[in-house]
Amino acid sequence: ALSKQQQNEVYEERHLKFISSLGKGNFGRVDLCRYDPLGDNTGELVAVKQLQSNKQSNMADFQKEIQTISSLHCDYIVKYRGICYSAGRLSMRLVMEFLPFGSLISYMEKNKLIITTRRMLLFSSQICKGMEYLQNLHYVHRDLAARNILVSSDTLVKIADFGLTKIVPLNKDYYRVTQSGESPIFWYAPESLSEYKFSHKSDVWSFGVLLHELFSYCELSRNPKRLSLHRIGCDIQGAMMAVHLFNALREDWRLPAPPMCPPKVFSMMMQCWAFNSEDRPSFSYLQDLIESSLQEERDGAKG
Numbered sequence: 423a424l425s426k427q428q429q430n431e432v433y434e435e436r437h438l439k440f441i442s443s444l445g446k447g448n449f450g451r452v453d454l455c456r457y458d459p460l461g462d463n464t465g466e467l468v469a470v471k472q473l474q475s476n477k478q479s480n481m482a483d484f485q486k487e488i489q490t491i492s493s494l495h496c497d498y499i500v501k502y503r504g505i506c507y508s509a510g511r512l513s514m515r516l517v518m519e520f521l522p523f524g525s526l527i528s529y530m531e532k533n534k535l536i537i538t539t540r541r542m543l544l545f546s547s548q549i550c551k552g553m554e555y556l557q558n559l560h561y562v563h564r565d566l567a568a569r570n571i572l573v574s575s576d577t578l579v580k581i582a583d584f585g586l587t588k589i590v591p592l593n594k595d596y597y598r599v600t601q602s603g604e605s606p607i608f609w610y611a612p613e614s615l616s617e618y619k620f621s622h623k624s625d626v627w628s629f630g631v632l633l634h635e636l637f638s639y640c641e642l643s644r645n646p647k648r649l650s651l652h653r654i655g656c657d658i659q660g661a662m663m664a665v666h667l668f669n670a671l672r673e674d675w676r677l678p679a680p681p682m683c684p685p686k687v688f689s690m691m692m693q694c695w696a697f698n699s700e701d702r703p704s705f706s707y708l709q710d711l712i713e714s715s716l717q718e719e720r721d722g723a724k725g
């Protein structure tokens with residue numbers, strides 16, 4: 423059941439006008455809708471997520487996702503607007519703020535010729551702040567990747583899609599999952615590959631992979647899955663992929679530096695990819711590294 427605060431924002435289905443499909447997240451589909459109670463097209467645009475399959479397990483996960491996102495209040499996390507109960511009240515829909523510039527991947531591809539290092543460091547800093555906020559609430563995101571970052575404006579990005587987010591129990595510093603599901607293993611830390619362990623430090627590993635995507639302009643030819651399969655062999659299938667990837671990482675293979683990537687930024691990625699989770703930096707330390715890189719870029723610009 424939803425708390426009092428969560429119930430306040432109830433959207434009536436009859437005023438929620440479908441406009442277009444925006445994308446697919448974990449188990450769900452996201453549509454652009456206009457919430458138009460006056461019926462004169464002056465209503466606000468919202469992003470509405472609904473479950474694809476109404477499998478019992480997915481419904482429970484969806485309710486957890488709604489509880490998670492409605493508890494987050496941060497400039498660098500996509501905002502919760504409310505809930506829309508469908509007719510039978512069987513399935514419900516999650517209403518969120520609409521981010522007009524779409525996914526970071528499409529944004530970077532479209533604008534790669536005008537995106538500066540400073541802009542990429544600004545985006546990195548915003549994602550880092552969003553992750554610091556999540557960590558302070560004991561949330562582990564578990565799916566931090568460019569595909570789950572949305573662009574609000576030319577100077578603001580936000581973390582989206584909390585379908586895999588879990589709360590770390592107070593007495594432990596990691597969360598162990600049972601089902602692997604559709605695992606994004608190329609963003610996974612070694613301990614997540616070998617023991618299904620997820621923690622703030624495994625989120626830091628994924629943040630390093632996200633930095634790699636960002637400084638590769640999210641180009642498909644250089645995406646983490648393609649570069650990793652090139653290393654472990656493209657003929658490896660299923661569970662064996664995780665084994666080969668783990669072995670490559672244990673033998674100190676890492677994603678290669680993106681072309682033209684500033685050395686300080688690649689060094690940041692390498693620190694995130696420390697094999698032992700306790701050797702990885704915290705998000706607040708990463709914040710300081712990014713700030714010092716940003717300052718260097720500002721000084722450099724002055725010449």
Ligand SMILES: CCCn1cc(-c2nc(Nc3ccc(C(=O)NC)cc3)nc3[nH]ccc23)cn1
Nearest residue numbers: 444445446447452469518519520521522524583
């Ligand atoms: C992250 C995976 C699930 N997912 C979330 C969204 C989403 N999209 C958008 N805006 C958006 C998306 C696409 C485009 C576009 O031009 N496409 C060709 C323009 C604007 N705002 C959102 N607010 C909350 C979720 C959400 C889409 N997929």
